[in-house]
Amino acid sequence: MLKIENLHVEVDGKPILRGIDLEIDAGEVHAIMGPNGSGKSTLAYVLAGRDGYEVTEGRVLYKGHDLIELAPEARAAEGVFLGFQYPVAIPGVSNIYFLKAALNAIRKHRGQDPLDAIDFMKLSKEKAALVQLPDDLTKRSVNDGFSGGEKKRNEIFQMAMLEPSLAVLDETDSGLDIDALKVVAEGVNALRGPERAMLVITHYQRLLDHIVPDVVHVLIDGRIVRTGNKDLAKQLEADGYAQVRDGMRP
Amino acid sequence: MTDAVPGLLTSLPEAFDEGPAWLRALRERAAGSLRDQGLPTKKTEAWRFTPVRTLVDGAFNRGDDGLPRVTSPLPDGVTVRSLRDVLADDPALLENRLGRTPVDHFGALNTSLFTDGLWIHVAANVDVGSVIELDHAAVGPAPSSPTVQYPRVLVTLESGSEATLIETYKGELSGSLTNGVMEVELGPNASLHHVRIHEQSGLQVGYVDVRQDRDSRYHSVVATLGGALLRFDVRVHLEAPGAQCQLDGAYFVDGSDHVDHHTLVEHEAPHCHSAQTYRGIASGRGTAVFDGIVVVHRDAQKTEAHQENRNLLLSETATVHTKPHLEIDADDVVCSHGATVGSLDHDQLFYLRARGIPEDLARAMLTYAFIEAVVDRVADPATRERLREAVLARIPEGEAIRGVT
Numbered sequence: 334m335l336k337i338e339n340l341h342v343e344v345d346g347k348p349i350l351r352g353i354d355l356e357i358d359a360g361e362v363h364a365i366m367g368p369n370g371s372g373k374s375t376l377a378y379v380l381a382g383r384d385g386y387e388v389t390e391g392r393v394l395y396k397g398h399d400l401i402e403l404a405p406e407a408r409a410a411e412g413v414f415l416g417f418q419y420p421v422a423i424p425g426v427s428n429i430y431f432l433k434a435a436l437n438a439i440r441k442h443r444g445q446d447p448l449d450a451i452d453f454m455k456l457s458k459e460k461a462a463l464v465q466l467p468d469d470l471t472k473r474s475v476n477d478g479f480s481g482g483e484k485k486r487n488e489i490f491q492m493a494m495l496e497p498s499l500a501v502l503d504e505t506d507s508g509l510d511i512d513a514l515k516v517v518a519e520g521v522n523a524l525r526g527p528e529r530a531m532l533v534i535t536h537y538q539r540l541l542d543h544i545v546p547d548v549v550h551v552l553i554d555g556r557i558v559r560t561g562n563k564d565l566a567k568q569l570e571a572d573g574y575a576q577v578r579d580g581m582r583p
Numbered sequence: 584m585t586d587a588v589p590g591l592l593t594s595l596p597e598a599f600d601e602g603p604a605w606l607r608a609l610r611e612r613a614a615g616s617l618r619d620q621g622l623p624t625k626k627t628e629a630w631r632f633t634p635v636r637t638l639v640d641g642a643f644n645r646g647d648d649g650l651p652r653v654t655s656p657l658p659d660g661v662t663v664r665s666l667r668d669v670l671a672d673d674p675a676l677l678e679n680r681l682g683r684t685p686v687d688h689f690g691a692l693n694t695s696l697f698t699d700g701l702w703i704h705v706a707a708n709v710d711v712g713s714v715i716e717l718d719h720a721a722v723g724p725a726p727s728s729p730t731v732q733y734p735r736v737l738v739t740l741e742s743g744s745e746a747t748l749i750e751t752y753k754g755e756l757s758g759s760l761t762n763g764v765m766e767v768e769l770g771p772n773a774s775l776h777h778v779r780i781h782e783q784s785g786l787q788v789g790y791v792d793v794r795q796d797r798d799s800r801y802h803s804v805v806a807t808l809g810g811a812l813l814r815f816d817v818r819v820h821l822e823a824p825g826a827q828c829q830l831d832g833a834y835f836v837d838g839s840d841h842v843d844h845h846t847l848v849e850h851e852a853p854h855c856h857s858a859q860t861y862r863g864i865a866s867g868r869g870t871a872v873f874d875g876i877v878v879v880h881r882d883a884q885k886t887e888a889h890q891e892n893r894n895l896l897l898s899e900t901a902t903v904h905t906k907p908h909l910e911i912d913a914d915d916v917v918c919s920h921g922a923t924v925g926s927l928d929h930d931q932l933f934y935l936r937a938r939g940i941p942e943d944l945a946r947a948m949l950t951y952a953f954i955e956a957v958v959d960r961v962a963d964p965a966t967r968e969r970l971r972e973a974v975l976a977r978i979p980e981g982e983a984i985r986g987v988t
Contacts, residue, residue, distance in 0.1 A: 381937050384929070409939035421934040425952025434948065435938035442939070475934075491938065 334359045334530040335380075335499055339391035342372075342379050349375045351555035352391070357548075359498070360527040364541055365534045366566060367552035368574045373534045374418055376552070377503040380532075381415035382408050395499065409435070410442035412498030414491075416505050420484040423475040428487065429457060431475050432494055439495060460493040464520040482513035489520040500524070501532045506540035518543030538570035553578050591639055591731065591760075592622060595695055603674040609682045613691035623688050632872045632904045633814055633843045638689075638786060643760055646730030648698050651750070655716040660709030661746070666700035666735060677702070680768060681737055684820065689788045693733045693764040700735030703748070707741035707770070714963055719752045719761075729758035736765040740773035740799075747776040749966050752787070760786040767791065769799035771823070778966055780973055781807045781815075789815045797823035804961050806970055807834040807842050808977045809869070814843040821848065821855035821883075832861035833957035835977050836869025836901065843872035846890075850883040850913075859890040862954045864978065865901035872904045877920070881912040890920040895927065895953045897979070947980035 335357045342350040349372045357363050367373050379386045380393065382405035393400040400408060423431070437447040448456065461471055464486040476484050485505055492500055502521065506514055521544050525531065533544055541549070541563060549566045551559040551574075559565060559577055569577065595617060599610040622639045623630040653663050669677055682694050705711060719734070740746060752761075769775055773796070781787070787810060793801050807813055819828045834842050848857045863871045873892045894903040905922040927949050935945035951974065958974060961967040975981035 381933075383933050383937075404942070405933060405936040406939050406941050406945075409937055415937050417934065417937075421928075421930045423931050423934065423949070423952065425955050426935075426948055431935070431938070431940075431948070434940050434944065435935075438941060438944070439939040495938065 334396065335532070336394040337391070338394070340379070340388065340393060341390035342375055343387045343389050344375065344385060348389075349555055350379070353552075353555075353557060355550065355557065357499075357530045357532060359530050361548065362525060362531040362533060362544065362546045363548045363550065364546035364566065365532065365550045365552050366536070366538070366569060369536070371552045372555040373536075373552055374503055377415055377418075377501050377534055380408075380413065380501050381405060406438065407442075409495070409497075410439045414495055414497035414500045416488040416492060416500065416502040418504040418507065420476045420479075420488055422477045422479070424477045426475050427472055428475050429471050432457065432491060435491075436494055457494065461490055463493050463523055464489045465516055466490045481508040482510070482516075485509060485513070485517050486520070489517055489524075493520065493524060498528065499530050499532070501534070503534045504536060505533070506535055506537060514540065515543060538566045541566045551577055591641070591643070591692060592617060594645060595692075599695075602670055603678070605678045606670065606674070606681070610695045612685075613682075613694035616687065617691050617695065620687075622692070629845060629874070632870070633841065634812065637812055638760060638788065641729065641731075641760060641786070643729050643731035644726065646726060646732045646759065648700070648733050648735070650699060650701055651717045651719045651734065651736065653701075653716065654718045655714055657715070658709075658711050658713055660706040660744070661711055661715065662704045664702050664704075666702055666737065667698070669702055677737070680739065681766065683768075684766070684792050684794060684818070686764060686790050686792055686818075689762050690764050690790045690792070690816075693735060693762050693790070697733040697735040697764070700737065702737045702739070705740045705744040705746050705773075708743040709741075710744065711746040714747045714749050714966065717748065717750045719750060726759065729760070731760040731762060734761065734763040736763075738765065738767045738775070740769050740775055742770035742796075743772045744770070745774040747963055747966075748778070749963070750777075750779045751782075752780070753782040758785065760788070763787070763789045765789070765791045767793040767801065769793070769795045769801060769826075771796045772798045774800040775802070776962060777801065777803045778961055778963075778970070779803075779805045780970055781805070781810065781813060782973055786811055787813045787815075791815075791817045793817070793819040793828070795819065795821050795823070795826040795828065798825035799827075801828040802960075803828075803830050804957065804970075805832045805844070806957070806973065807832070807844070808973055809836055809838070809840040810842060811839075812841045814845070816845045816847070818847040819849065819857070820851060821857065822851050824852045824854040826852065827856040829857070829960075830859040830861075831957050831960045832863075833954040833974065834861070834863040834871055835954070835974070836863070836865050836871050837867040837977070838869060839867070840869040842870070844874070846875040848877045848888065850877065850879040850886045850888060853882060853884045853886070855883065855886055857888045859892075860957060860960075861892045862894070862957050863892075863903065864895045864897060864950060864953060865903050866897040866979065868898075868900045870902040870904075873906070873922070874904075875907045875920075877909045877918065879909070879911040879913050879916055879918065883913050884915045886913060886916040886918070888916070888918045892922045893953075894922075894924040895950065896924060897927070897950065943980045944983045947978065947984050950978050951975065951981065951984055
């Protein structure tokens with residue numbers, strides 16, 4: 334599904350990612366853990382196509398094709414989804430109108446007819462229930478005045494609506510209390526499937542108790558320094574990143 | 584029709600010898616102020632950013648002042664008469680209504696020269712359930728050379744009455760000048776919703792002058808969707824306690840459009856409330872001007888006044904001048920004002936695109952969302968939809984938005 338080879342990325346001329354190799358197959362959930370400033374969010378943004386992130390070396394293949402050359406909307410249409418660490422508020426654009434525009438743009442790209450209002454509402458009710466997103470939030474302006482937990486649930490609601498092939502979830506757990514975290518994690522787990530790959534980026538091991546990954550990578554200073562199974566996350570929690578970082582040193 | 588003469592002021596007569604004495608005196612005072620002070624120049628503060636010479640020095644034939652057409656059925660309690668007829672039959676009725684608030688410059692020119700107009704009168708305690716519509720579009724063939732018109736409308740809502748008035752301006756009056764004045768008088772506890780939609784591409788100067796009695800409500804929504812040179816002033820006098828006004832505006836300029844909105848709210852009595860929200864979008868080489876003044880007089884304690892002007896710049900060659908300001912002589916008041924000028928938010932744009940929305944549609948959605956807040960202030964659903972359509976027809980890629988909703 335996703336194959337990252339020797340990826341180097343600069344922001345404002347400053348190297349952030351310094352040779353990432355990563356391969357995720359359909360059906361797998363990978364976690365990337367790392368301290369602040371290690372390049373986790375940069376990796377998420379590069380995959381989604383944000384401006385200002387320059388790939389200086391290496392490549393990213395998605396379903397066998399070069400991902401980097403595609404515009405953000407083309408990536409989304411091809412099935413890439415980014416769950417934002419800081420979902421953006423858009424006053425004046427209602428959540429439901431925004432999602433309808435998004436879903437129908439993606440359907441158009443796939444050669445499908447747009448969903449009519451009735452089918453869309455039915456689908457949206459069903460998916461909102463998945464993350465217990467109240468009806469009135471779906472009608473309000475996108476993320477405008479939402480609490481931290483509501484914003485993150487809204488991200489997973491959007492993911493459920495758009496049914497991506499590759500979901501990149503950037504710190505979906507940060508800022509959530511345990512109850513909200515469980516709701517979000519249940520929503521994510523409900524969306525796991527044999528056709529879908531997920532890359533879960535987190536600072537905290539706690540999330541991985543609820544979304545259990547197949548593979549865990551540790552990202553430090555723009556490189557993946559360790560890869561292991563879910564027990565690696567526990568070890569990190571116990572020993573801290575410093576231990577791993579020190580362990581790297583010759 | 585007389586021969587075109589350069590300069591608007593040359594059309595002022597030596598003396599006024601028609602109509603009742605009070606009207607002749609009114610016209611003479613207005614003409615006198617013009618003879619003394621002239622029309623504005625580029626040094627006049629209130630015209631600093633708008634090329635007034637285009638208007639003052641233009642060669643215009645005197646056009647037919649015509650009457651805006653009332654295009655809606657009139658419910659009981661609403662009468663619409665031509666000013667000329669009333670001045671001929673019952674001039675005393677208008678003596679203390681017409682021209683009560685002096686308006687300077689172009690307003691004075693209109694007072695001197697208008698030949699006809701409309702008086703819309705709503706009787707006491709009448710709730711006009713339906714919308715009163717005024718259509719200002721030019722009728723008949725376009726004049727062969729530029730003309731100047733001086734339309735005049737007086738709106739009276741007697742005590743306890745409520746009405747919604749919709750004015751639409753649309754037409755190809757390129758090169759011609761419309762210099763209009765509307766006077767609004769609201770009796771105690773009267774309420775007027777006033778919507779103006781300008782889609783005209785010519786030259787236009789328009790004054791709306793509002794006088795509000797105790798506990799009356801005035802709500803204005805003006806949408807100015809481009810034009811060669813459009814200048815609109817709204818002046819509201821909150822003359823008695825409990826009066827409230829809300830002035831909302833949405834404007835869009837593109838190409839070489841020039842649109843200038845001035846507001847003046849005079850808090851003359853205590854316990855009055857005013858709020859203003861103007862939002863504009865400047866694209867192409869367009870220029871938009873907003874200048875708003877709130878004056879709180881010394882006795883106007885317990886005043887609440889808010890003023891906001893936000894602008895979205897879509898091109899590097901567009902220009903916005905914004906100047907909200909307050910003059911406060913009372914000490915027990917709550918006032919705020921603010922202005923912003925910015926471009927489309929990159930984070931918002933990326934968020935929409937990351938969900939699959941094409942860039943042009945994403946830009947259109949954010950652009951429309953910027954002034955939708957003002958469109959939504961229009962209470963009448965049909966009028967709101969009409970305004971929405973008019974806005975979408977103007978903004979870049981607005982057509983694409985219609986496909987989504």
